[in-house]
Amino acid sequence: MPDFGVELKRRRMSVGMSLTGLAASVHFTKGYLSKVENGKVRVNRDLAKACDQALGAGGELLALVAESAFPARRSAGGIVGLPDSGRYFVGRESELEALSALLLGSADARVGVVHGMAGAGKTALAVAAARRVADRFPDGCLFFDLRGHTPGAAQLSPGEALHRLLRLLDVPADQLPADEDGLANLVRDQLRGRRLILVLDNVRSAEQIRAIADGETSSRILVTSRGRLPALDDAWHFPVGVLPLADSVRLLRSVAGDHAPADDELATEIVRHCGQLPLAVRIVAARFIAGGWTAARLRDRLADETTRLGALEDGERSVATAFAVSYDALPGDQRRLLGLLALHPATAAETGAVEALAGLDTGETDRLVDRLHDAHLVVRDERGYVELHDLMRTFAAKHALPQLEPEDREVAVRRLVEHLVALTVAADELAEPYRFRPPTGLPAPAGAPFADADSALAWLGAQWPTLADIVDSAAAHGLYDHCWQLAFVLRAFFFREKLFEPWIRTHERALEAARAAGDPSAIGMILNNLGMAHIEAGRPDDAVRFHQQAQAEFALARDDRGTIDALSSLAWARLYRGEAEPALADLTTVLAVYRRTGRTRNVVIALRGIALASVALDRLPEALVAAEEASELAQLPVDQAMSASCEAWIHFRAGRWEEATRAYRRAAEVADDAGSEYERARALTGLGNTAAARGDRTEADRWWTEAAAYRVTLNPAVLGEAEYRNRPAFAE
Numbered sequence: 001m002p003d004f005g006v007e008l009k010r011r012r013m014s015v016g017m018s019l020t021g022l023a024a025s026v027h028f029t030k031g032y033l034s035k036v037e038n039g040k041v042r043v044n045r046d047l048a049k050a051c052d053q054a055l056g057a058g059g060e061l062l063a064l065v066a067e068s069a070f071p072a073r074r075s076a077g078g079i080v081g082l083p084d085s086g087r088y089f090v091g092r093e094s095e096l097e098a099l100s101a102l103l104l105g106s107a108d109a110r111v112g113v114v115h116g117m118a119g120a121g122k123t124a125l126a127v128a129a130a131r132r133v134a135d136r137f138p139d140g141c142l143f144f145d146l147r148g149h150t151p152g153a154a155q156l157s158p159g160e161a162l163h164r165l166l167r168l169l170d171v172p173a174d175q176l177p178a179d180e181d182g183l184a185n186l187v188r189d190q191l192r193g194r195r196l197i198l199v200l201d202n203v204r205s206a207e208q209i210r211a212i213a214d215g216e217t218s219s220r221i222l223v224t225s226r227g228r229l230p231a232l233d234d235a236w237h238f239p240v241g242v243l244p245l246a247d248s249v250r251l252l253r254s255v256a257g258d259h260a261p262a263d264d265e266l267a268t269e270i271v272r273h274c275g276q277l278p279l280a281v282r283i284v285a286a287r288f289i290a291g292g293w294t295a296a297r298l299r300d301r302l303a304d305e306t307t308r309l310g311a312l313e314d315g316e317r318s319v320a321t322a323f324a325v326s327y328d329a330l331p332g333d334q335r336r337l338l339g340l341l342a343l344h345p346a347t348a349a350e351t352g353a354v355e356a357l358a359g360l361d362t363g364e365t366d367r368l369v370d371r372l373h374d375a376h377l378v379v380r381d382e383r384g385y386v387e388l389h390d391l392m393r394t395f396a397a398k399h400a401l402p403q404l405e406p407e408d409r410e411v412a413v414r415r416l417v418e419h420l421v422a423l424t425v426a427a428d429e430l431a432e433p434y435r436f437r438p439p440t441g442l443p444a445p446a447g448a449p450f451a452d453a454d455s456a457l458a459w460l461g462a463q464w465p466t467l468a469d470i471v472d473s474a475a476a477h478g479l480y481d482h483c484w485q486l487a488f489v490l491r492a493f494f495f496r497e498k499l500f501e502p503w504i505r506t507h508e509r510a511l512e513a514a515r516a517a518g519d520p521s522a523i524g525m526i527l528n529n530l531g532m533a534h535i536e537a538g539r540p541d542d543a544v545r546f547h548q549q550a551q552a553e554f555a556l557a558r559d560d561r562g563t564i565d566a567l568s569s570l571a572w573a574r575l576y577r578g579e580a581e582p583a584l585a586d587l588t589t590v591l592a593v594y595r596r597t598g599r600t601r602n603v604v605i606a607l608r609g610i611a612l613a614s615v616a617l618d619r620l621p622e623a624l625v626a627a628e629e630a631s632e633l634a635q636l637p638v639d640q641a642m643s644a645s646c647e648a649w650i651h652f653r654a655g656r657w658e659e660a661t662r663a664y665r666r667a668a669e670v671a672d673d674a675g676s677e678y679e680r681a682r683a684l685t686g687l688g689n690t691a692a693a694r695g696d697r698t699e700a701d702r703w704w705t706e707a708a709a710y711r712v713t714l715n716p717a718v719l720g721e722a723e724y725r726n727r728p729a730f731a732e
Contacts, residue, residue, distance in 0.1 A: 004048065004064040009037040011055045026050035027181035040174075046185035079140045079168070082127050082199065088254045088282075089124050091247030099129040099238055103197070103220050104136060109236050111213045111221045113229050116240035117376040117389060118149065118322040119279025122224040123201050125240060130197045130222060137220070139196035142168060148204030149226050149325045155204055162187050162211055165198075180211065188215035195219055204329070206231035226326055228374045242276040242389070251278060255285035261295035270295065273302035274312070275391040279319060286314040305394050312391070323395045326375055337368045338377060339400035340412050341388055345469030348387040350449065356419035357412045384449065410477060417474045418442055421486050423449075423459075424467055430456035432492045434601040434635055436561075438525065440485050457675065460493045464502065471506045475513045483513035484522050491529045495536065496638065498678055498712065503533045524553035524562045528569050535573050538717035543573035564593045568602070572609055576718055580616035587613060604630045604639050608646050615653055615720075623650045637674030641667045645679065648686050649720050652693070660690045681710040686721045 012022055019037075023030040028047060036043055043065055052061040102112055114126045127143070134141045144164060146156045156164070162183035166176055169190045177183050188211075195218040200209050203225040213221055213232060223229065228237060243251060248271035253260045261267045274280035284302070287293055301311040312319040327335065340357040341349065349357075355365045373380040379387045388396065401409065422442040428435070430453045450456040460467075467490060474483035487510035494503035507530045514522035531546030547570035554562035571586035591606040607630035614623035627650055631643040648663030664686040671679035688703030704725065707714075714722035 002064065003039060004043050004061065005037045005039045007061060007064060008033075008051055008055075011057060011061065012037075015055060017055070022051070022054060025054040027179060027185070029178040029182070032177050032182065035174075044186055044189045046189050047182070050185070079142065080134060081140070081142045081168075082130055082134070083143055084127075088251060089128055090251040090254050091243050092121070092125055092128075095125060095238075095240065096128055096132065099125065100132045102236060102238065103129060103133050103222065108234075110217060110219065111223065111232060111235040112238055113223045113225060113232060113235050114238045114240060115225050115228050115376065117277075117392070118226055118326055119277045119319060120240045120242060120376075121278040122240050124278075126199055126201070126222050126224050130199050134197065137195050137197045139194045139219070141197040141199070143199045143201065145201045146203050146208055148202045148208060149322075149329075150202060151321050151325050155208065158208055158211055159183060161200075161209060165212065166190065184211035187212055188217075191215050191217040191219055193218070197222065199224070203227075203229070205229070226376050228376070230374060243278055243281070245271065245276060248274070248276040248278075248281050251281050252285050255282055256288040259288040259291070260285065261288075263295070266295050266299060270299050270302060273299065273308065275389055277319070277389070277391060279317065279322060280312050280391060283312050283314045283317050283319065286317075287311070290314070305397070308391070308394050309398060319391055320395060320399070323392060324399065326377055327395070327400060330372075330375070330377075334368055334371050334375075335400055336404060336408075337365075338372060338396050339402075339404050340409075341378065341386070342393055342397035342401045343409065343413055343416065343473075344466075345473060346466040347390060347393050348385045350463075351384050351386060352423070352445075352447065352449070353416060353419060354386050356415040359412065359415055413473060413477045414479060417470060417477075417479050417482050417486075419445065420463075420467060420470050421482050421489075424463075424486060424489050426450075427456035427460050428489045428492055431460065431496075432636070435492055437489055438485055438522070440482070454675065457493075457496075461497070464490065464493060464499070468502045468506050471509050475509050475516075480513040480517040481519075481522075484510040484517070484519075484526055486510075488525055488529060491532070495532065496676065496678075498536065500533055500537045504530065504537075507533065519557075520553045521557035521559045521562055524550040524557060524559060524566065527553060528562070528566050531569050531573060535569075535576055536715065536718060538576075538715045540573045540577040540717070544570060544577065547573055564590050565602075568606060568609075571613075575609060575613050575616070578616075580613045584610060584613040584617065600633055601635060601639065604633050604635075604643065607633070608643060611646050611650065612720075615650055620650055620654050637670050638676050638679060641671035641674055641676060641679040641683065644670060645683050645686060645721070648683070648690075652686065652690055652724075653720075655693075657690050657694050661687060664690065677710040678712045678714075681707045681712045682714055682719060682721055684710075685714060685725050689721060689724045 019030045019033055023033055026047065027050070045065055048062045048065040052059060055061065099114070102109065114122045116122050130141050144161065146161055147153045148155045159180045162180065163176060165187055166183065167173065171186065171190065177186060192215065198212070198219060198221045200212065200221060200223045203209055203223050204227065206229045209223060213235065223235070229235065245268065249267050252267055252271055261270065270284060271281055274284055284298065287298065298311060301307045309320040327338065330338070337358055341354065343357060344353060354369060355362060358365050358368070369378065369380055369386055372378040377392060381387065421440055422445045425437060425440060426445055426448050427450055428437065430450065450459045467486065471483055471487050474486065487506040490506060491503065507526050511523065511526045511530065514526050527546050527550035531543040531550065534543040534546060547566050550566040551563060551570065554566055567586055568590040571583045571590065575583035587606050587609045591603060591610065594602040594606055607626045611623040611626040611630065614620070614626065624647065627643060627647040631640065631647060634640040634643045644663050644667035648660045648667060651660035651663060664683045668680050668683035668687070671683055684703050684707035688700040688707065691703060692700035716723035716726050
């Protein structure tokens with residue numbers, strides 16, 4: 001049988017093909033082919049097949065290549081080059097079990113990508129899984145760091161990765177093709193028929209390992225990357241998040257040993273400030289071992305966003321440096337968006353808010369978010385939120401945001417504030433359609449994430465902490481009108497949910513903004529809302545003071561509407577301060593104005609106030625007339641519930657137990673339909689009070705228990721039902 005090299009040369013020359021031409025056809029170098037023809041290197045099957053096809057040999061060249069022509073393969077029990085997964089591999093039991101099962105799964109699932117943000121512990125998990133199943137891969141377990149995200153190191157090129165793999169598979173250096181295609185052919189040949197595990201760590205792109213991943217083999221290729229590597233079409237994907245809180249504390253204690261904080265609560269606070277990121281937890285543990293820090297002082301450094309990242313480095317490892325490698329690899333438009341996301345007050349932003357920050361259309365914003373999501377710099381979820389990990393948000397604020405032009409930042413904040421003010425107004429219009437709202441001058445938002453009152457209230461319930469922070473942002477950036485407008489519109493939701501702290505906090509900031517804007521009417525509206533908050537919080541003296549100040553501002557602005565509203569609110573404050581007679585007089589005055597101006601909802605509110613003031617003056621027939629008219633005119637379910645409870649209270653005070661029970665039942669049903677836990681708890685408490693007054697303590701306890709299950713606080717300073725329930729005779 002002729003030698004392959006001799007026959008190759010003969011056939012090449014017989015068709016008049018040069019070595020250069022053959023090299024171009026088979027993707028091996030001219031020098032390497034010359035060595036083949038002169039018998040200086042052994043031939044692999046892929047090269048033989050390529051030459052056979054290029055020269056039209058009909059399989060005769062390929063037949064000359066015997067098995068002995070291939071480089072020697074390692075026998076069973078090959079090299080195991082996996083690093084130690086670490087003494088302190090903590091938690092991840094379910095992930096480890098699932099990943100190990102995937103490695104032993106179908107032959108069609110040869111390649112898996114373990115991906116997650118920097119510092120999540122991807123490598124440790126991949127190595128632990130490979131070690132667990134190593135005995136099922138007799139040809140060995142190999143580990144390669146491709147340095148795709150190694151600070152200060154150049155990543156391995158595809159050719160370098162192929163070269164290193166072939167050398168470890170015992171292919172002599174002089175038999176390695178010089179070009180990448182030749183190396184890829186040889187790698188695929190070497191992996192065919194073997195059963196081993198390749199852990200390709202720290203991979204930046206699919207292209208870096210495509211030649212290794214594309215071959216047919218019984219081996220398993222486990223890739224770790226900060227990117228999702230979606231271009232590896234045939235791979236399965238295994239996301240790795242942060243550690244659960246309990247496992248994060250275990251990791252801290254495992255690494256720090258006796259140096260870890262003895263106080264479990266303090267240790268938990270520390271790992272929370274680490275974002276439960278394994279790299280951050282390990283660095284903090286190292287700082288404890290090094291000494292010089294009390295747990296409380298280090299906790300405080302981590303709690304402060306200005307010093308957090310500085311505390312998360314130990315001289316050799318740094319969370320900020322790890323993040324910077326990912327950030328530095330981004331193109332400019334993605335860097336800009338990451339920086340702008342730091343302007344959002346919450347770690348999770350709705351996609352509409354992201355579009356507002358970016359100032360881009362939906363398609364372009366989606367593209368940028370997808371790229372950041374693929375790089376594990378943000379998480380895009382199916383609810384329509386874009387979320388930054390706490391530490392990534394701190395990094396973005398400190399490193400990405402300062403790279404943007406000041407004007408870009410200011411305009412982005414304005415767009416975000418205007419977007420959220422417009423959305424909040426739209427939500428409030430659905431939830432409270434008969435309520436006065438000052439004009440904002442903003443267009444109605446397109447594509448709002450709510451369509452009716454229920455979904456609008458759900459949106460407000462999810463977004464109010466962010467909206468409260470936006471009040472601060474608007475003031476800080478000189479957007480004074482939008483600051484007080486947003487606070488004013490939020491008042492209805494805060495009243496409904498009895499959220500007194502954010503109600504007062506936002507309005508105190510809004511008051512500063514309205515004064516900075518020099519708008520006495522706006523000042524009056526915010527003062528009036530502050531007075532309402534203090535009434536609901538059971539501080540009528542403070543409420544009276546705010547309402548009187550509001551009256552003065554409205555008078556200065558010659559705002560008749562505001563003046564009458566302030567008088568109405570002042571009357572309620574006086575009622576709760578025990579001044580029923582002047583309260584009744586003022587409410588009678590404002591009722592006439594509200595009737596004349598067609599403000600039906602305010603008519604209903606004034607009638608309820610008149611009813612309660614009349615009860616306080618023991619004028620029960622007059623009280624009932626006012627309450628019944630309020631019930632007839634009430635337009636919103638929550639107003640219907642409040643008016644029904646007002647009727648019930650009057651019947652209760654008159655000793656008409658059956659009528660009180662019927663009215664409270666009606667109030668409870670309407671409150672349930674309206675989704676108002678507060679008003680339902682009030683009505684149920686009233687039912688319990690009525691049962692107790694009838695002498696049926698068993699039924700009373702049943703109603704009171706159901707009311708208590710809502711976990712809302714009924715203020716006895718403003719609710720007769722709560723005051724009666726709290727009497728010593730009924731104390732539990």
